[in-house]
Amino acid sequence: MADPIRPITLLCARRLQAEGIHLSHATISRLSGLPDACAELAISPVPTTFQQPKLVRRPLPPAPGSVQERALDLVRTYGVTSSRELAASGISRQVVSLMFKRGLLVRVGTGNYRAAAETVRG
Secondary structure (H helix, E strand, O other): OHHHHHHHHHHHHHHHHHOOOOOOHHHHHHHHOOOOHHHHHOOOOOOOOOOOOOOOOOOOOOOOOOHHHHHHHHHHHHOEEEHHHHHHOOOOHHHHHHHHHHOOEEEEEOOEEEEOHHHOOO
């Protein structure tokens, strides 16, 4: 059954190629039932893949009056703050680590953080 379909598939593929539409290896193989059709058309045997664009998530602001809100206010006030300074203000390193993972803080060096651009007021 593949023999009658093959010449028609090759004819269509050549016509599409002449028009500037290139079929992938997988498409021609499925249409013709023969993987050697790509060799006759000089089409790359490497199938192309489509990659979804990555979604950029904006960090959610911390709840008003929370420890994270207090930490973010301190970081905004000082610009760049160390985790040691935040710990001295009563904010644990675990909270700082969680804020970094959520995207509220940006690490500028070992133990030094600044507020993410999305969280800066003004």
